Every structure is written in C-alpha cells, then in structure tokens.
Amino acid sequence: MARSKRGVRFPARRNSNELSGSEGRRSSFSDVSEDGSSRAKDALKATLEPVEEKPPTPEDQKAEYEKKKANFWTRTIWTLIMIAGFFIALFMGHIYIIAIVTAVQIISFKEVIAIANVPSRARSLKSTKSLNWYWLATTMYFLYGESVIYYFKHIVLVDKVLLPLAHHHRFISFILYVFGFVFFVASLQAGHYKFQFTNFAWTHMALYLIVVQAHFVMNNIFEGMIWFFLPAALVITNDIWAYICGIAFGRTQLIKLSPKKTVEGFVGAWIMTVIFGMLLCNLMMRSKFFICPVNDLGANIFTGLECDPNPVFLPRTYEIPQFFFLPSYPTTTITFAPLQLHALVLASFASLIAPFGGFFASGLKRSFKIKDFGDSIPGHGGMTDRMDCQFIMGFFAYMYYHTFIAVYKASVGSVLETAITRLGYDEQVELVKSMCRYLGNQGVVPEELAACIEFATRA
Amino acid sequence: MARSKRGVRFPARRNSNELSGSEGRRSSFSDVSEDGSSRAKDALKATLEPVEEKPPTPEDQKAEYEKKKANFWTRTIWTLIMIAGFFIALFMGHIYIIAIVTAVQIISFKEVIAIANVPSRARSLKSTKSLNWYWLATTMYFLYGESVIYYFKHIVLVDKVLLPLAHHHRFISFILYVFGFVFFVASLQAGHYKFQFTNFAWTHMALYLIVVQAHFVMNNIFEGMIWFFLPAALVITNDIWAYICGIAFGRTQLIKLSPKKTVEGFVGAWIMTVIFGMLLCNLMMRSKFFICPVNDLGANIFTGLECDPNPVFLPRTYEIPQFFFLPSYPTTTITFAPLQLHALVLASFASLIAPFGGFFASGLKRSFKIKDFGDSIPGHGGMTDRMDCQFIMGFFAYMYYHTFIAVYKASVGSVLETAITRLGYDEQVELVKSMCRYLGNQGVVPEELAACIEFATRA
Numbered sequence: 001m002a003r004s005k006r007g008v009r010f011p012a013r014r015n016s017n018e019l020s021g022s023e024g025r026r027s028s029f030s031d032v033s034e035d036g037s038s039r040a041k042d043a044l045k046a047t048l049e050p051v052e053e054k055p056p057t058p059e060d061q062k063a064e065y066e067k068k069k070a071n072f073w074t075r076t077i078w079t080l081i082m083i084a085g086f087f088i089a090l091f092m093g094h095i096y097i098i099a100i101v102t103a104v105q106i107i108s109f110k111e112v113i114a115i116a117n118v119p120s121r122a123r124s125l126k127s128t129k130s131l132n133w134y135w136l137a138t139t140m141y142f143l144y145g146e147s148v149i150y151y152f153k154h155i156v157l158v159d160k161v162l163l164p165l166a167h168h169h170r171f172i173s174f175i176l177y178v179f180g181f182v183f184f185v186a187s188l189q190a191g192h193y194k195f196q197f198t199n200f201a202w203t204h205m206a207l208y209l210i211v212v213q214a215h216f217v218m219n220n221i222f223e224g225m226i227w228f229f230l231p232a233a234l235v236i237t238n239d240i241w242a243y244i245c246g247i248a249f250g251r252t253q254l255i256k257l258s259p260k261k262t263v264e265g266f267v268g269a270w271i272m273t274v275i276f277g278m279l280l281c282n283l284m285m286r287s288k289f290f291i292c293p294v295n296d297l298g299a300n301i302f303t304g305l306e307c308d309p310n311p312v313f314l315p316r317t318y319e320i321p322q323f324f325f326l327p328s329y330p331t332t333t334i335t336f337a338p339l340q341l342h343a344l345v346l347a348s349f350a351s352l353i354a355p356f357g358g359f360f361a362s363g364l365k366r367s368f369k370i371k372d373f374g375d376s377i378p379g380h381g382g383m384t385d386r387m388d389c390q391f392i393m394g395f396f397a398y399m400y401y402h403t404f405i406a407v408y409k410a411s412v413g414s415v416l417e418t419a420i421t422r423l424g425y426d427e428q429v430e431l432v433k434s435m436c437r438y439l440g441n442q443g444v445v446p447e448e449l450a451a452c453i454e455f456a457t458r459a
Numbered sequence: 460m461a462r463s464k465r466g467v468r469f470p471a472r473r474n475s476n477e478l479s480g481s482e483g484r485r486s487s488f489s490d491v492s493e494d495g496s497s498r499a500k501d502a503l504k505a506t507l508e509p510v511e512e513k514p515p516t517p518e519d520q521k522a523e524y525e526k527k528k529a530n531f532w533t534r535t536i537w538t539l540i541m542i543a544g545f546f547i548a549l550f551m552g553h554i555y556i557i558a559i560v561t562a563v564q565i566i567s568f569k570e571v572i573a574i575a576n577v578p579s580r581a582r583s584l585k586s587t588k589s590l591n592w593y594w595l596a597t598t599m600y601f602l603y604g605e606s607v608i609y610y611f612k613h614i615v616l617v618d619k620v621l622l623p624l625a626h627h628h629r630f631i632s633f634i635l636y637v638f639g640f641v642f643f644v645a646s647l648q649a650g651h652y653k654f655q656f657t658n659f660a661w662t663h664m665a666l667y668l669i670v671v672q673a674h675f676v677m678n679n680i681f682e683g684m685i686w687f688f689l690p691a692a693l694v695i696t697n698d699i700w701a702y703i704c705g706i707a708f709g710r711t712q713l714i715k716l717s718p719k720k721t722v723e724g725f726v727g728a729w730i731m732t733v734i735f736g737m738l739l740c741n742l743m744m745r746s747k748f749f750i751c752p753v754n755d756l757g758a759n760i761f762t763g764l765e766c767d768p769n770p771v772f773l774p775r776t777y778e779i780p781q782f783f784f785l786p787s788y789p790t791t792t793i794t795f796a797p798l799q800l801h802a803l804v805l806a807s808f809a810s811l812i813a814p815f816g817g818f819f820a821s822g823l824k825r826s827f828k829i830k831d832f833g834d835s836i837p838g839h840g841g842m843t844d845r846m847d848c849q850f851i852m853g854f855f856a857y858m859y860y861h862t863f864i865a866v867y868k869a870s871v872g873s874v875l876e877t878a879i880t881r882l883g884y885d886e887q888v889e890l891v892k893s894m895c896r897y898l899g900n901q902g903v904v905p906e907e908l909a910a911c912i913e914f915a916t917r918a
Contacts (some may be wrong), residue, residue, distance in 0.1 A: 004898050092686070107748075130833075169861055170858060170861070170862070171858050171859070171861075171862040171863075174854075174855070178812060178851075178855070181815065181819070181851075182815050184523050184814060184819075185822065186815075186820045187816045187817050188713065188716055188822045190715060190816075193823075193825050193826035194826040194827075196780065196822075196826075197822065197823055197826050201660050201661065201664045204664060204667065205660045205663060205664075208663065208667075216466065231582055253646075256649060257644070257647055283724075309808060311566075321718045325685065353637060353641060355642050355643075356644045359644045359647075360640070360643075362643050363647045363652055363655075364652075364656055365658065366651035366652050367653040367655075367656050392637075392640075396633070396637070396743075399629060399630050399633045400630070402629070402630075403629070403630035404626055406629075408880060408881045409881060410877050410878075410881035410882055411886075412882065412886050412889050412890050414895065415874060415877050415878050415881075415882065416892055416893055416894070417870070418869050418874055418877070419874050419894065420897060421867055422869035422874075423869055423871065423874065425901075427870075427871050428894065428897075428898060429896065429898065429905050429907075429908060430613075430890055431871050431874055431875060432894045432895060432898070432908055432911065433907065433908070434613060434617055434871065434875050435878060435887065435894075436889065436891060436911070437893045438616070438617045438875075438879060438887075439887060439888070439891070441617065441619050442884075446888050449888060449891055449892070449911060451910030451911060452891065452895070452908060452910060452911035
C-alpha cells in the first residue's frame with residue numbers, strides 16, 4: 001500500500017540528511033490511516049503520475065539538477081510578475097486590493113475543497129458540490145456585510161433599502177445558514193453518509209481557515225493600507241529570504257514536514273525580515289495614502305487620503321535608561337515612531353509563527369499525498385501554497401492592531417449624552433460613583449474629585 | 460466489508476416499511492467510504508458486539524417486544540428524573556443552570572471527540588488527547604470571558620486585576636489559540652498525518668457545534684431565565700409528544716436517517732408544542748424571576764428578581780380586522796402579550812427545524828456505525844443523544860431574541876466601558892464633573908455625592 005504511493009515526488013527529499021536510506025524514506029510515507037476509499041486512491045494515482053523508484057544514476061542527477069534550475073527560474077519570474085501586479089493594484093486603490101483578496105480567497109477555497117472532493121468524481125452527489133458553494137456564499141454574505149455595516153455606518157444607516165438589511169443582518173445570515181443545514185441533512189443518502197459528513201466538516205474547516213481569516217485581512221485594508229501591506233510584505237520577504245538563505249547556507253533540516261526548510265534559512269530570514277520591516281515602515285509612514293483609514297473608496301496613490309494620523313506614526317523621543325552594570329554616561333535620547341517597535345513584533349511573528357501556517361499546509365498535503373494544492377501559479381503550485389502563511393498573519397495583524405494600536409475615540413459630550421438620555425437617575429448616580437472608584441484605583445486623585453473618590457473607595 | 464457491519468442493531472429498522480427485504484437493508488449499510496483504518500474497524504466491532512442476522516422467530520419477536528417495553532420504562536423513569544433535577548436547579552437560581560449547561564457541554568464534547576479517537580487507542584499519540592482538551596479550555600476561556608465582560612462590565616471594569624484581562628481578552632485568547640496551533644503542527648508525526656488532521660478538523664467541528672452553540676444558550680440565561688427555559692422546554696415537549704404521537708398513530712416513516720420518526724409523530728408534536736408553548740408563556744410571564752435579566756446572581760425563585768419588564772411581556776390590545784369576504788361585524792378586540800406570538804415562532808422552530816439537529820446527529824452516528832454517543836443516561840444513550848436538538852434551538856433563540864425582542868438600553872456598565880476605554884484621563888475627570896453638575900442642576904442631591912456636586916456647581 002505504501003509502495004504504490006512512494007513515487008510521489010518531494011523534490012528536496014533527496015537532500016535531506018535525516019532520511020538517507022530507502023528504508024527511512026519508505027517509513028515516512030507509510031501512513032497507517034491513509035487507506036481511504038480505494039476509488040479516491042485510484043483517482044489520486046492517476047493525477048499524480050507515480051514514478052518508479054530506482055537508485056539515481058548520474059544522468060538522473062543531472063536531469064534533476066536541470067529541472068531544479070528551470071523551476072528556480074520559473075518561480076523567480078512568476079514571483080516578480082506577482083509582485084508587480086500586486087504593486088499596481090496597491091497604488092490603484094483599496095477597492096482593487098479588496099478585489100484581489102476576494103479572488104484569492106475564492107480560488108483557495110476551491111482548491112482546498114477539491115482535495116476532499118476527489119472521491120465524488122466517481123459518485124453522482126451533485127448536492128454536495130452546490131452545497132459547498134452555498135456555504136461559501138452565505139459565509140461571505142455574512143462577513144462582507146459585517147464589514148460594510150461597521151465601516152460604512154454613515155451610509156448604510158441612512159439608506160432606506162440597506163437599513164432593514166443592516167438591522168437584521170445577523171438574523172438573515174443565520175437563517176440562510178439554517179437553510180443550508182436543513183438542506184444538507186435532507187440530502188443525506190444512505191451509502192454516502194461518511195463521505196457527506198467528511199465533506200461537511202472539511203468545508204467548514206476551509207471556511208474557517210480561509211474565508212474567516214481573509215475577512216480579517218479585509219478589515220485590515222479598511223483600517224489603512226499599511227495594516228494590510230506591512231504584514232503581507234513581511235511574509236513574502238520572509239519567504240524569499242528563507243529561500244535565498246536556505247540555498248546559500250542551508251545545512252540542517254528544520255522540520256520533517258517541510259524537508260526544503262532549513263534552520264539557517266529560518267534564522268537568516270528572521271534577521272532580514274526585521275531589517276526589512278523597519279525600513280519599509282520608515283518609507284510607508286511618509287504617505288497618508290498608506291496610514292489613513294479608508295474614508296474614500298475612490299482614493300489612489302495620486303489623489304491620496306487625509307486624516308489625523310494615529311499616534312503610532314508620530315515620532316516620539318525615548319530616553320535611553322542608565323544600566324546599573326555600566327559606568328554612568330550622559331543621558332542620551334533616541335527619537336523614532338512607535339510603529340518601528342510594532343513592526344519588530346509583526347516581523348517576528350511573520351518569521352517565527354506564520355511559517356507554521358505553511359507547515360500546517362505541508363502536513364495537509366502530505367496526508368492527502370499531493371504535492372501542491374493546484375497549479376494556478378507556474379513554479380509555485382496552487383494559490384493556497386502561496387497564501388498558507390498569509391492567512392494566519394492577517395489574523396494576527398488584525399488582533400494586534402485592535403489590541404495595541406487602534407484608538408477608539410469618544411467625546412465627553414457623546415458619553416454624557418448617552419448617560420443623561422439612556423440612564424435612569426439611580427443609574428446616573430451609580431455611574432458617578434463607579435467612575436470615582438475607578439479613578440481612585442488608578443492612583444492619581446485629582447483635587448476637585450477628592451471627596452467623591454474618598455467616599456466611593458470607602459464604601 | 461459491508462457484511463461484517465450489518466449486525467449493528469438499529470432497533471426500529473425491523474419496523475421500517477421502506478426496507479423490508481434483506482437486500483434493501485444491506486444496501487443501506489454498504490457505505491462506500493466507510494473503509495476507514497482497519498484498526499478503527501476492529502475496535503468498533505469489539506465495542507458494538509455484532510449480532511448474526513437470522514430471520515426473526517416468534518421467540519425473537521417476543522424478546523424484542525419485552526426489551527422495547529423495558530426500554531420504554533427505563534426511558535420514562537429517567538426522563539422524569541431529569542425533569543425533576545432540572546426544575547430544582549431552575550428554581551435554585553441562574554448559577555445552578557449555568558453549571559448544568561457547562562457540565563452538559565463538556566460531557567457532549569467528550570462524547571463527540573471520543574468517536575473520532577477510536578483509532579488512537581491502538582496508537583500512542585498522547586499529544587492529540589491533551590490538545591483536544593486544550594482547545595476546549597481555550598475556547599471556553601474565550602467564550603465565558605466574552606459573556607462575563609459583556610454582562611458584568613460594572614464589576615470587571617473597575618477591578619484592578621480583571622481590567623487588564625478584560626482589555627486584552629480577545630488578544631490573550633488568540634495567543635492561547637496560536638500556541639495550540641503551533642503545538643499541533645510541531646506534534647505532527649510521520650505516519651499519523653491523516654489521523655491527526657482528521658482529529659484537528661473533528662475537534663474544531665465539535666467546538667463549533669457544541670461549545671459555541673452552548674455559549675449562546677449561556678447568554679440566553681443571562682438575558683432572563685425564560686429565554687433559556689422556553690426554548691429548552693419546547694424541544695423537550697416536542698420530543699416527548701413526537702414519541703407519544705408516534706407510538707399512538709405512527710404509520711409513515713418521516714426520514715430514512717431516523718427510522719423511529721414518523722410523519723404522524725412530527726405533525727402531532729408540532730400542534731401539541733405550539734399549544735404547550737402558549738400555556739407555558741402565560742404561566743412564566745407572571746414571575747419576574749423568569750422574565751428579568753440576571754442583575755443578581757444570588758437570586759432564586761423565592762428571593763425573585765426586579766426589573767422593568769421588556770414590552771413583549773405587557774398585554775396589548777389588538778383589533779381584529781374586518782375581512783372583506785365576511786359580513787361586517789362589530790369591532791372586536793383581543794388582548795394578549797406579544798410574547799404569545801413570539802412563542803408561536805419559537806415552538807414552530809422547535810418542531811420543524813430543530814429536529815434536523817437530531818437527524819444530523821443520527822446521520823453522524825450511522826456514518827460511524829454506532830447506536831448512541833455514549834451511555835451516560837440509562838434508556839436515553841449519551842448526553843449528546845438528548846441534547847442534539849437543544850444546541851441549534853438555543854442558537855436560534857439567541858438570534859431571535861437579539862433581533863426581534865431585545866431592547867437596547869444603555870447600562871451603567873456600557874457607559875462606564877466607553878468612558879474608561881475611549882476617553883483620556885482628563886476627559887474622564889471632566890465627565891465626572893459634568894455629571895455632578897448635571898445631577899446638581901436636577902435638584903435632587905444624593906447624600907453620597909454632595910461634595911462632588913457642591914464642588915462642580917460652585918466652579
């Protein structure tokens with residue numbers, strides 16, 4: 001059973017130090033649980049063109065080398081094409097980037113669900129396929145709706161047609177989902193249960209790993225182009241540098257799952273990514289097109305955007321502390337924008353954690369005995385192969401931005417209005433007492449509220 | 460292959476009209492994709508005690524009848540025990556009900572992940588098991604935290620220890636999740652990929668179907684006992700009536716998945732559930748313990764709760780319209796609380812849609828060739844067997860309540876949250892002074908704020 005699969009090519013396997021003998025290689029492929037449906041296996045075998053295993057001759061090695069070289073160039077050229085296309089979209093405006101992210105998520109979703117659908121080619125379960133797209137449409141309706149309602153309140157809430165849709169958005173999405181659920185249960189067919197449930201679970205995983213995470217990337221775009229571009233660029237940079245450093249210095253295998261990855265590449269790429277992140281920030285901070293939230297969807301790099309920049313973009317002066325173990329030196333100060341420090345954190349996540357998204361994808365491909373998720377990008381494989389680390393990075397950037405960077409402003413007037421109009425008298429008194437207690441707990445007691453605070457903390 | 464599985468007993472199968480011959484029965488079991496790991500099958504076979512298939516003799520039929528009768532009584536007695544225990548907890552207060560829901564969700568989660576874990580008994584992947592519990596803990600930390608922060612703002616946000624936890628709650632939860640993710644990828648072992656990824660997907664499905672939905676049930680409890688009790692009681696009533704009507708009039712099979720279910724039971728139960736829902740509402744509306752949100756966690760049926768009731772609980776007078784096709788009649792009015800109409804919708808969902816949650820669970824059990832999820836409740840099977848329809852019902856009740864019933868008044872907690880998180884220090888002081896000035900201007904000066912008010916109005 002394992003034998004028939006051994007032929008699937010993992011190019012770098014031969015260079016691995018860990019598994020030198022044929023026996024070692026075989027054991028790493030003999031996955032006990034892989035005895036899935038035999039039809040699935042036949043289908044896979046047909047797609048993957050199994051190669052007979054023979055001891056490599058010098059000709060083989062030369063051919064292998066030539067192939068690797070050719071692959072390197074295809075990959076490099078397509079990397080450059082993608083980067084160019086991406087930059088053009090970037091400068092054309094947020095709408096174009098949103099369109100690209102949407103396309104990427106749909107292609108990735110298609111690739112990922114196709115993996116679990118292999119057995120269905122031999123079956124006639126059309127309902128499963130339609131249902132997969134229905135789940136995607138429902139999820140996208142829900143998530144895009146959430147974003148639009150959140151970022152375009154001022155438009156949505158005054159529009160007669162959109163208002164009821166917005167008010168009931170979550171309920172409508174829920175009902176759409178329940179329809180799908182009922183349809184799924186009604187379409188269950190004896191003899192296909194396991195396939196149908198596996199498909200259900202698989203589609204939900206794809207929705208969660210791809211579509212939900214892409215939603216966070218989308219929201220990053222709305223918060224300002226930099227919060228989308230910086231994380232994405234860090235992952236790409238890290239990937240390129242890991243490739244370069246790996247080829248230049250790579251000796252030690254990092255993780256069995258991805259035999260191409262080396263420790264040298266991993267560490268080298270981290271250092272380069274941090275440096276690159278710092279430089280990129282320095283550059284992007286100068287343009288309001290990058291740092292302002294989207295308040296005008298028609299904006300591009302030439303028209304620009306206007307806003308009061310978030311404080312992280314404003315240079316601040318830090319005093320270098322005196323270290324007790326060093327002889328005292330004159331006080332020195334250093335001036336930079338806090339964003340530089342945040343870029344350090346983001347670059348480290350992109351280098352140290354995001355690659356695990358890639359390892360996860362590698363493991364998934366291994367468990368299905370496939371080399372790539374698809375072949376949409378020459379030299380790179382499927383869209384998902386290129387995007388595996390982007391999704392978790394975008395999610396992290398979203399969480400990090402909203403926790404440590406976003407400034408949620410309210411005015412004294414608006415809070416006062418809410419308190420006066422929407423709270424009863426007793427609640428208003430309660431509010432003042434709680435505020436006094438809070439201010440007291442913060443340690444700084446303003447003279448004019450001393451009596452109030454004293455009373456509140458005493459009670 | 461299919462043959463070795465045919466012995467698994469589905470008691471009502473013999474009564475099914477659809478599948479009378481042995482051939483029909485066989486075809487419904489020959490699930491093409493069920494050839495999972497052979498170890499898994501061995502383990503399952505051992506657990507399920509396969510029975511040899513023979514044409515039923517009169518003795519067999521009598522034994523079968525006796526067994527069904529015994530099962531009926533065990534089931535009825537345990538139904539009554541559960542109902543009694545449930546009512547005691549109900550009257551003791553919200554904390555006890557929350558504890559029960561928490562226990563139910565943990566037991567259900569354990570049962571569901573145990574199904575996919577069968578193969579691991581033969582393997583030594585301890586990491587998988589620990590990881591499953593880690594996901595559960597992380598998810599519960601996140602969801603309970605969300606509820607506590609939302610409903611107990613006024614306590615959490617003034618507490619020195621809890622405040623930073625609350626401020627960074629989502630980020631902390633995300634980091635906990637990322638840790639689990641990295642650990643999962645690092646623990647991937649060659650030869651176990653497929654099992655580990657299946658487990659990953661399966662655990663996430665269980666988290667989503669059980670833990671996330673239980674979170675909504677939890678929030679229903681906080682909104683008022685009725686929003687938890689009414690949906691739960693409707694599902695239980697529907698279940699009991701479907702059983703009674705099915706035994707009394709059941710002739711036509713409803714769905715192949717659940718051969719015990721009949722069309723007569725389904726329709727009869729719907730009618731009875733709607734009637735029951737109306738009566739139950741009428742009863743519960745009289746008690747503020749049921750209709751008030753939890754503003755005091757120590758409350759029980761004897762101490763009661765106090766609040767301004769939501770308008771849906773207040774009787775309203777409706778005018779019966781004149782229908783053009785009827786002779787005109789004197790204007791008639793009818794008075795009832797809007798809740799009665801909402802109960803109609805909830806009862807219909809509980810009767811028509813929620814059972815699909817049960818069919819879903821039945822299909823899942825079929826695809827794994829098991830009869831019950833466990834044996835925690837005598838006569839009923841596992842906890843999940845009893846709760847399968849409750850989760851989706853709780854989710855619906857949550858969505859319905861928040862869309863059509865909830866009245867969003869500002870609470871002290873929410874205003875406090877805005878003031879603390881979105882105002883600067885100076886603005887907070889300014890807000891307290893303004894509030895004091897406002898309260899002073901209103902003429903009624905509460906003793907405890909006298910000093911603050913005097914200062915504010917003097918300045």
